[in-house]
Amino acid sequence: MTNHRTPRNRAKTAILADDKGHRQRLVVGTFAALLLALAAVGAMVSQSGAAEPAAEAPAAASEATGHDLYRRGYYPEAIEEWTKAADENGDAGAAFRLGEEYFDAKVVKRDVPTAVKYLTLGAEGGDDRAQQDLATMYDNGWGVTADVDKAAYWYLEAAKRGSAVAQYNIATMYETGTGVEQDIEKAYMYYLLAVQGGFPHFATTELENVSRTMTAEQIKEATLMAREFKPLDEETEERDS
Template sequence: MRILLAAAVACVMTASPALACPEAQDLYRKGWYPEYVQKMAELADGGNLECSFTLGTVLRDGVLATQDFDGAMKRLRFSADRGHAFSQFEIGTMYDNGYGVAQDQAEAARWYQKAADQNFGMAQYNLGVLYQDGLGVPKDAAKAEQLFALSRENVTNTGQ
């Protein structure tokens, strides 16, 4: 199910959130988590999309900081609106699963499509499931299969 794919990604991200915000890695490695979160916020406020994305996932999951869905969406939207595919995917999973927002598969499909258009394999897979099941989009088995094929290729080629 889609939530499993998102959960696997979340495990990778929470295992080492410093990987996506290298400018703050030293603070993370030293275990200075409040300072790390503050540094990510400063970098995100300065326009760093990777740090905005990472901070969004940290706030969404309540890892290293208090869980804050509104703050998470703000950070993820900042980077997603600037073309960050992983952020677009994460917003899609939030809507898809009703995680911190009202469940809305049509809105999930819209965000997955943005990431899928950038060959983001996990988004292609989740969008394929929506088409397969007719959730938020018209049921379309051929489109689902096409998205699954693209997903297999892109996840393998990018190491997602």
């Protein structure tokens, strides 16, 4: 018996070797596939465990949203929206709306102390409508002790922000020296601004009356002051830009 391989044996060995090698490749291939599968599963688990994107926060309560509800007749919802906006967000416009509603008693029971509370909040927050209304409360003693100094203060704050009604009111106080030091030129300036700002009915007559007590130079100076006037918010925006 010989130990050398015949061609047939070599062929058989080659086949076995090929078969063995093929099986090895299958094992390697299967192992690689298993690794890929495990990696894919891991990725899926990782993705499923990842934090989901945070839901968008609901829009903050605001005067505008409350006004839209009010306009459509949803009065309780509007009051609730304004209350939340004023109390939680410090929305001066919403505070003004509440002050107006609690004083006028259109859709809520009249509550003058609450009206004063919200008008004060709105005025301190820079809303010229609230400032004008709060000044009127102090001017007439509605829900507060009458105080011409506080009335003049809030009229002036609203006038500086461009309220034509407040400009007329503070002009009358500058003309007579009520709550402020008398200043005819400032009276003329604010009467003129009130006329230009859309409150001509009374302001035009008062402008003509006060002009009769002034010199040409005073009128010229007051007119220049009116021409150079810019509402407070616009001045702030220009300074910050």
